Amino acid sequence: ASLREFLRCLPKCEHHMHLEGALSPQLLFELAAKNNTTLPQDDAAFKSPEALLERYRRFTSLDDFLHYYYIGMSVLITHSDFEALAWDYFRHAKADGVAHAELFFDPQAHTARGVGYSTAVAGFDAACKRAEKELGITSILTTCFLRHLPVEDSLAAFDAEDVQESYVSGVVKGIGLDSSENGYAPEGFKELFAKARHQGLNLTTHAGEEGPVSYIASALDNLRVRRIDHGIKLVYDEHLMKRIASENIMLTVCPLSNVVLRCVNTIKDVPIRKLLNAGVKFSINSDDPAYFRGYILDNYLAVQDAFGLSVEEWEGIVRAGINGSWCGEDRKTILL
Ligand code: ES4
Numbered sequence: 001a002s003l004r005e006f007l008r009c010l011p012k013c014e015h016h017m018h019l020e021g022a023l024s025p026q027l028l029f030e031l032a033a034k035n036n037t038t039l040p041q042d043d044a045a046f047k048s049p050e051a052l053l054e055r056y057r058r059f060t061s062l063d064d065f066l067h068y069y070y071i072g073m074s075v076l077i078t079h080s081d082f083e084a085l086a087w088d089y090f091r092h093a094k095a096d097g098v099a100h101a102e103l104f105f106d107p108q109a110h111t112a113r114g115v116g117y118s119t120a121v122a123g124f125d126a127a128c129k130r131a132e133k134e135l136g137i138t139s140i141l142t143t144c145f146l147r148h149l150p151v152e153d154s155l156a157a158f159d160a161e162d163v164q165e166s167y168v169s170g171v172v173k174g175i176g177l178d179s180s181e182n183g184y185a186p187e188g189f190k191e192l193f194a195k196a197r198h199q200g201l202n203l204t205t206h207a208g209e210e211g212p213v214s215y216i217a218s219a220l221d222n223l224r225v226r227r228i229d230h231g232i233k234l235v236y237d238e239h240l241m242k243r244i245a246s247e248n249i250m251l252t253v254c255p256l257s258n259v260v261l262r263c264v265n266t267i268k269d270v271p272i273r274k275l276l277n278a279g280v281k282f283s284i285n286s287d288d289p290a291y292f293r294g295y296i297l298d299n300y301l302a303v304q305d306a307f308g309l310s311v312e313e314w315e316g317i318v319r320a321g322i323n324g325s326w327c328g329e330d331r332k333t334i335l336l
């Protein structure tokens with residue numbers, strides 16, 4: 001119990017959390033009822049929140065999860081739906097001792113359904129502002145682009161007037177890439193990332209989650225990111241691992257996600273010890289907490305259970321997370 005308390009009290013920064021992945025089966029059914037959303041009739045998983053949660057226990061791959069993830073978000077329609085979703089996340093974050101959260105969302109997944117970008121972003125932003133005021137949690141919103149769609153779609157989404165407006169106003173501060181990985185190499189998105197970099201946005205991308213380690217190198221060289229989401233395949237390339245350590249690139253590792261999506265067999269196979277030994281900076285994150293049976297503290301506890309890290313090692317991990325955050329130096333100083 002005291003170990004849990006120690007981990008809970010650490011000033012944790014979360015860098016890899018998809019807001020749509022914080023949609024609990026409970027809230028999903030509530031919003032479906034309110035919005036008259038038609039859920040798939042031919043899939044018994046959608047009979048009840050309990051059945052859905054049960055189905056979430058046997059994902060077979062990233063794409064098997066994404067199928068449910070994209071159906072799930074079809075219940076999000078109004079400003080208040082997006083705000084309620086983000087607020088649900090922040091309540092868990094507070095209970096888990098999160099100090100600062102950098103949050104992904106998927107604009108294309110909403111605009112493709114006819115839900116306005118501004119509706120989503122305004123709802124999320126309202127929850128972020130309330131979280132800072134009422135819970136003391138600071139946060140940053142990041143637009144993720146869907147790599148399974150044509151590159152032209154992501155460029156058009158990035159250039160859209162309301163999206164650009166959110167970058168200029170500072171409501172959204174970064175871009176990333178997510179969704180299906182294999183077959184969608186980072187270099188295809190070079191132009192998108194060059195544009196974002198010239199606008200001064202923060203850059204990150206999912207790489208080396210289910211896909212090959214070569215995608216991590218491509219993300220560094222072609223997208224010029226200084227952060228990699230997941231990146232667990234890094235341990236298959238000794239030379240790249242040294243480079244990532246020396247260039248101070250941070251990985252946002254998501255242990256429970258990796259097990260649930262079968263990227264690894266058990267938490268012990270998440271390369272926590274190898275990354276520590278190689279001096280690679282990383283943070284520990286929840287990814288899609290409502291789908292993977294755990295928020296950030298559950299991920300910390302799973303790592304502690306599997307690796308038995310020392311107090312000093314935990315403090316080092318948390319410090320690296322603060323230093324690797326996209327918040328201002330003033331906020332970092334408070335957290336450190
Ligand atoms: C995701 Cl775990 C994961 N990987 C890739 N894309 C995603 N979108 C939401 N969760």
Ligand code: ZN
Pocket residue numbers: 016018178206229287
């Ligand atoms: Zn992710």
